[in-house]
Amino acid sequence: MHSPEVLLDDNDAVYDYYLRHQQNRWKALAAYAVLARRFRPRVSFAEGAKRQLTALVKSGRPVIFAINHLSTSDPYTVAATAWRSPLRAKIGRVRVLAKDELFLDPEQRRKVDMMGGIPVFRGKDHGIRAVNAAGQRMMDVCAQRLANGDHLAVFPEGTCNHVDPATVQAVGSGIGHIAFRAAKLGAPPALVALAMSYGPRPDPAIAPTAEEVVSAAFYFRAPVLELPQRPADIARLAKDELQHAVDGAVAHY
Numbered sequence: 001m002h003s004p005e006v007l008l009d010d011n012d013a014v015y016d017y018y019l020r021h022q023q024n025r026w027k028a029l030a031a032y033a034v035l036a037r038r039f040r041p042r043v044s045f046a047e048g049a050k051r052q053l054t055a056l057v058k059s060g061r062p063v064i065f066a067i068n069h070l071s072t073s074d075p076y077t078v079a080a081t082a083w084r085s086p087l088r089a090k091i092g093r094v095r096v097l098a099k100d101e102l103f104l105d106p107e108q109r110r111k112v113d114m115m116g117g118i119p120v121f122r123g124k125d126h127g128i129r130a131v132n133a134a135g136q137r138m139m140d141v142c143a144q145r146l147a148n149g150d151h152l153a154v155f156p157e158g159t160c161n162h163v164d165p166a167t168v169q170a171v172g173s174g175i176g177h178i179a180f181r182a183a184k185l186g187a188p189p190a191l192v193a194l195a196m197s198y199g200p201r202p203d204p205a206i207a208p209t210a211e212e213v214v215s216a217a218f219y220f221r222a223p224v225l226e227l228p229q230r231p232a233d234i235a236r237l238a239k240d241e242l243q244h245a246v247d248g249a250v251a252h253y
């Protein structure tokens with residue numbers, strides 16, 4: 001299928017494409033493995049979470065991962081963590097929401113596509129009214145992909161946290177709507193919060209250095225198997241779970 005340019009005005013064609021896009025799984029596995037060697041994250045789990053996550057992945061049930069966002073290095077360290085976790089079995093079948101700007105440069109787009117990116121047109125980039133229709137399609141596409149058995153990783157803060165790496169910032173309602181819509185399609189997803197810590201940094205507005213990003217601490221919460229009904233309640237739960245995960249990552253750094 002011809003891949004359309006990732007432009008807001010053409011978002012119908014864009015989401016038709018990302019409803020079905022499937023990267024080469026072997027290439028994805030190789031890339032995640034390379035990142036695991038380069039970044040060597042230290043991965044830990046809440047009590048029982050590793051066993052539960054392994055069982056969840058095996059069960060075939062769709063999973064939404066809520067991840068905190070500290071820097072533009074995060075996608076790489078998260079991918080490295082996926083390799084070093086029970087998620088390895090799902091590499092190539094995990095979609096990741098990524099801002100549309102990351103798809104503009106063809107070279108970068110090839111990488112983001114290969115890692116499983118799905119574009120998001122953010123209100124902060126295009127204006128909140130301009131992105132409404134595209135946002136609806138994006139959430140539908142995510143729900144349908146979950147219903148088809150993919151997992152979905154979301155940075156629900158929507159932007160890098162330059163305020164306080166130990167405190168989760170505001171979480172949008174999108175994650176709740178996606179879970180809600182997947183449940184409507186007969187595929188109620190589980191939720192797993194995953195958080196990173198790059199250690200104490202004097203100024204959170206200054207991105208961590210390449211060295212600081214190596215051997216980050218990552219922490220998995222146990223899966224939440226039953227989500228609330230309403231999107232807003234799901235989003236609130238995701239924020240609370242993510243804060244617990246951040247606490248775990250900070251404690252294990």
Ligand SMILES: CCCCCCCCCCCCCCCC(=O)OC[C@@H](O)COP(=O)(O)O
Pocket residue numbers: 065069071072075076078079082087094096097098099102112115116117153155158159160
């Ligand atoms: C759980 C397993 C998930 C595997 C993760 C695989 C790696 C993903 C590949 C590429 C996708 C990139 C995602 C970036 C997310 C994103 O787009 O966040 C916005 C910020 O950056 C920048 O925000 P800002 O500072 O506000 O411009």
